[in-house]
Amino acid sequence: MESPPFDQPCPIRDVLDRIGDQWSLLVLDALARGTLRFNELLRAIGDVSKQMLSKTLKRLEQDGFVARRVYPEVPPRVEYALTDLGRSILEPMGQLVAWAEANHRAIVEARRRAAGGVA
Amino acid sequence: MESPPFDQPCPIRDVLDRIGDQWSLLVLDALARGTLRFNELLRAIGDVSKQMLSKTLKRLEQDGFVARRVYPEVPPRVEYALTDLGRSILEPMGQLVAWAEANHRAIVEARRRAAGGVA
DNA sequence: CGGGATCCCCGTAGATACTG
DNA sequence: CAGTATCTACGGGGATCCCG
Numbered sequence: 686m687e688s689p690p691f692d693q694p695c696p697i698r699d700v701l702d703r704i705g706d707q708w709s710l711l712v713l714d715a716l717a718r719g720t721l722r723f724n725e726l727l728r729a730i731g732d733v734s735k736q737m738l739s740k741t742l743k744r745l746e747q748d749g750f751v752a753r754r755v756y757p758e759v760p761p762r763v764e765y766a767l768t769d770l771g772r773s774i775l776e777p778m779g780q781l782v783a784w785a786e787a788n789h790r791a792i793v794e795a796r797r798r799a800a801g802g803v804a
Numbered sequence: 805m806e807s808p809p810f811d812q813p814c815p816i817r818d819v820l821d822r823i824g825d826q827w828s829l830l831v832l833d834a835l836a837r838g839t840l841r842f843n844e845l846l847r848a849i850g851d852v853s854k855q856m857l858s859k860t861l862k863r864l865e866q867d868g869f870v871a872r873r874v875y876p877e878v879p880p881r882v883e884y885a886l887t888d889l890g891r892s893i894l895e896p897m898g899q900l901v902a903w904a905e906a907n908h909r910a911i912v913e914a915r916r917r918a919a920g921g922v923a
Numbered sequence: 924c925g926g927g928a929t930c931c932c933c934g935t936a937g938a939t940a941c942t943g
Numbered sequence: 944c945a946g947t948a949t950c951t952a953c954g955g956g957g958a959t960c961c962c963g
Contacts, residue, residue, distance in 0.1 A: 696904045696905050696908035697904045698830075700904035700911065701904070710820060722945085723944075723946075734936075735946070735947095736938085736946090737935090737937080738946095739945085740935095746918070748911050748914055749914025749915070761946085763945060763946085770911070770914070777900040780895075781819075781820075781899070782816050783896070784896040785819035788893070789818065791868060791889055792819065795867055796866050796867055799866040800866070826955090826956085842924075842925050843924070843925075852956095853956070853958075854958095855928095856955085858925085858927075859956090874925095879924055881924075
């Protein structure tokens with residue numbers, strides 16, 4: 686599956702571009718355990734700004750990964766939950782996470798070896 | 805937020821940061837079929853600049869994904885090939901690629917539905 | 924041929940303030 | 944509470960030139 690210079694519809698690149706960013710995976714992971722409100726999500730992830738969380742959620746919602754539920758209450762309440770599509774990507778993601786955990790040490794080691802600690 | 809190699813609290817984020825960028829996966833994929841030279845890689849990917857390919861390759865090499873082989877010939881020749889580590893990530897990656905291909909349509913559809921309304 | 928150095932543009936991410 | 948708007952800084956990435 687070679688991609689010519691003008692080839693846009695590469696599914697892999699398209700999908701990876703979405704979930705490969707800094708926050709999408711974290712959000713997906715946070716929501717994997719259950720529905721969360723905006724500020725809960727904010728705190729669950731920790732080092733994400735409101736802006737980025739908002740953008741990320743919007744994109745995830747547009748792509749059909751996340752469902753946004755608004756409750757017309759006096760203190761506004763908005764809940765986010767995974768859709769079936771969102772849940773389904775958790776599996777291949779899990780493979781990658783497992784790989785990452787299993788090989789992280791090897792990577793760090795290779796990196797250190799290359800860095801300067803040639804010794 | 806760069807953390808030293810020995811102080812990585814989250815392997816997943818660390819690994820994803822590396823292979824989640826625009827080019828690493830494409831390089832890995834290109835090399836999956838066999839050893840390639842710099843310019844071959846450049847053409848195989850198509851829309852990558854020399855600079856980015858160079859940077860990407862260097863990072864992949866430092867992380868132990870790719871092996872760089874220099875031939876001290878008159879017209880310089882440099883070949884890149886996957887290491888065992890590099891080959892091993894192809895599998896979980898494949899899962900993700902398969903998912904991407906299988907669900908790309910659903911995503912595009914959801915995106916379109918969200919974008920311009922149902923029209 | 925393989926790639927480093929430089930210049931520059933532009934998207935993106937952070938912080939803050941504001942709104943409903 | 945749940946966002947949005949603005950302003951700014953940073954750095955990714957392309958193009959080009961140059962060197963081994």
